[in-house]
Amino acid sequence: MAIVCGKCKQEMKEVELKEYEFEDGIVLESVKAMRCPKGHVTFTEEQALLMETRTEDIRKHAFRFIRSISKSARSLVIRIPADLAKSLEISESSKVEMIPIGKKRFIVEIK
Ligand SMILES: [Zn+2]
The missing domain is CATH 3.10.20 (Ubiquitin-like (UB roll))
Structure with missing residues (x-):
């Protein structure tokens, strides 16, 4: 038809x-x-x-995590959940770039 x-x-x-x-x-x-x-x-x-x-x-x-922010010296720290770190294959020595998108968002790009 x-x-x-x-x-x-x-x-x-x-x-x-x-x-x-x-x-x-x-x-x-x-x-x-x-x-x-x-x-x-x-x-x-x-x-x-x-x-x-x-x-x-x-x-x-889809992964979805909500985390509180803590403080370390003058910086703020967001903990990356182990499952997410594993899935993204990032570890302690990984480098990331943070890119603000407007007032309420930022992208964390793995380098
Ligand atoms: Zn048409």
Whole structure:
């Protein structure tokens, strides 16, 4: 059964999107979608369900840690949980770069 674009009434074909953010902050790769020749994109019920499952999976397995900050001399210290350190393959001698992103966030990039 052909799926017709709701905006331009042209026939849609199944394509694979490189990336799609089904939910805020969770980017899925290689997502199946329907696309018309004009580039409108929609999802079949099956495709949407699959994205939902994949998003849920990522959320379930994502690391999330909350830690208090302590003080050492004039600096502040954030402890890195052992599981996270292991997963990122960082240790005592690792070097990281801290990059502030606005007022409430910073990225810690492993060098
Ligand atoms: Zn269209």
